[in-house]
Amino acid sequence: MTRITSVSLRRVLDSRGNPTVEADVLTESGGFGRAAAPSGASTGEYEAIELPPTEAIAAARRHAVPRLVDEVYAGDQREVDAALRAADGTENFSEIGANSAVAISMAAAKAGADVLGAPLYQHLGGAFRGDNFPTPLGNVIGGGEHAKEATNIQEFLAAPVGAPSVSEAVFANAKVHARASEILDERGVPAAKGDEGAWAPAVSDAEAFEIMEEAVSDVEDELGFEIRFGLDIAASEMFEDGVYHYGDETKTTDEQIDYVAEMVDEYDLVYVEDPLDENDYEGFAELTDRVGDRTLICGDDLFVTNVDRLQEGIDVGAANSILIKPNQIGTLSDAFDAVELASRNGMDAVISHRSGETEDTTIAHLAVATDAPFIKTGTVQGERTAKLNELIRIADDAV
Ligand SMILES: O=C(O)[C@@H](CO)OP(=O)(O)O
Numbered sequence: 257m258t259r260i261t262s263v264s265l266r267r268v269l270d271s272r273g274n275p276t277v278e279a280d281v282l283t284e285s286g287g288f289g290r291a292a293a294p295s296g297a298s299t300g301e302y303e304a305i306e307l308p309p310t311e312a313i314a315a316a317r318r319h320a321v322p323r324l325v326d327e328v329y330a331g332d333q334r335e336v337d338a339a340l341r342a343a344d345g346t347e348n349f350s351e352i353g354a355n356s357a358v359a360i361s362m363a364a365a366k367a368g369a370d371v372l373g374a375p376l377y378q379h380l381g382g383a384f385r386g387d388n389f390p391t392p393l394g395n396v397i398g399g400g401e402h403a404k405e406a407t408n409i410q411e412f413l414a415a416p417v418g419a420p421s422v423s424e425a426v427f428a429n430a431k432v433h434a435r436a437s438e439i440l441d442e443r444g445v446p447a448a449k450g451d452e453g454a455w456a457p458a459v460s461d462a463e464a465f466e467i468m469e470e471a472v473s474d475v476e477d478e479l480g481f482e483i484r485f486g487l488d489i490a491a492s493e494m495f496e497d498g499v500y501h502y503g504d505e506t507k508t509t510d511e512q513i514d515y516v517a518e519m520v521d522e523y524d525l526v527y528v529e530d531p532l533d534e535n536d537y538e539g540f541a542e543l544t545d546r547v548g549d550r551t552l553i554c555g556d557d558l559f560v561t562n563v564d565r566l567q568e569g570i571d572v573g574a575a576n577s578i579l580i581k582p583n584q585i586g587t588l589s590d591a592f593d594a595v596e597l598a599s600r601n602g603m604d605a606v607i608s609h610r611s612g613e614t615e616d617t618t619i620a621h622l623a624v625a626t627d628a629p630f631i632k633t634g635t636v637q638g639e640r641t642a643k644l645n646e647l648i649r650i651a652d653d654a655v
């Protein structure tokens with residue numbers, strides 16, 4: 257039997273040194289699952305609500321735990337997540353906190369997998385899951401909300417699309433990260449690291465494009481397979497008073513669309529996330545119309561893993577992919593619904609970490625379970641390598 261017999265919650269450290277919620281779920285037959293909530297810095301306006309961990313834990317103990325313990329089967333994820341929603345009673349988890357909800361949802365999934373003796377990706381993806389692996393999008397240079405005084409564009413992401421295996425892809429991104437450091441050195445530019453372990457040099461976006469192009473092509477030559485790159489512009493963070501702010505310069509929406517379209521062609525970008533403000537479905541649609549045949553235009557803050565917002569986007573052709581972050585919506589069931597709606601409409605679903613992370617590896621399993629073309633989960637740094645190494649283990653049948 258997989259009935260949940262205990263849910264315990266505690267505060268643990270995240271990678272920024274902030275407290276976050278960790279959940280342990282135990283079942284009648286001895287199944288065990290543990291998971292921790294990640295946390296964003298460049299959060300979308302429409303994300304589910306993250307409460308201060310102490311409050312989220314107290315509220316979840318009061319409202320959610322009694323609805324789970326002795327009531328729900330860990331293997332029945334829909335039932336677990338419905339109990340979380342019922343316990344919360346709001347649209348956006350403002351009562352128990354999306355951080356408590358997602359930690360419990362993921363921990364229950366792991367307990368369910370444990371009971372079955374199956375790896376999590378198989379429990380979530382089913383026996384007839386494909387045998388594809390996601391290409392890791394690796395954050396190599398970044399700024400925005402993740403590092404002060406660095407690039408305006410939040411993330412420059414290496415994408416080893418031609419790697420023959422997930423392991424070679426992971427190591428390729430690490431090489432691009434190392435090569436970018438050498439190039440910065442050659443140019444005499446010192447660089448600290450941002451929240452996700454990307455280099456955070458005080459260079460212009462134009463210079464970051466050059467460095468990425470050089471780093472990617474050097475590693476491509478060395479390894480002999482295709483490596484491209486992409487961006488998370490996180491444009492909502494730049495958008496104020498109707499214009500996009502690049503330091504002292506500004507761009508109107510039309511100029512922003514032209515700029516991104518030009519960069520897609522000049523650098524053969526494989527992926528562009530949040531090129532426009534989170535409320536600008538029309539701008540997204542125009543850009544997708546212009547370049548969506550040759551690159552992924554991905555909605556993160558635009559869709560916030562929410563099926564209603566995604567449906568709005570589908571109706572106007574606002575993007576051709578969606579970023580999936582379980583904590584933006586609060587449960588794995590909701591995240592799966594978003595993946596399903598996207599794929600029914602011919603859109604790609606890309607699975608993603610947050611800038612504040614823990615050693616939790618759930619998203620590696622989620623990416624394999626959902627057959628995601630890409631997973632965005634950093635390049636180096638422990639909380640990022642936890643997921644990358646888990647992908648290697650999954651490919652090696654070692655989880
Ligand atoms: O914008 C993003 O895609 C993420 C992760 O890279 O950042 P944050 O978690 O700060 O929202």
Ligand SMILES: [Mg+2]
Nearest residue numbers: 488490529556
């Ligand atoms: Mg983003």
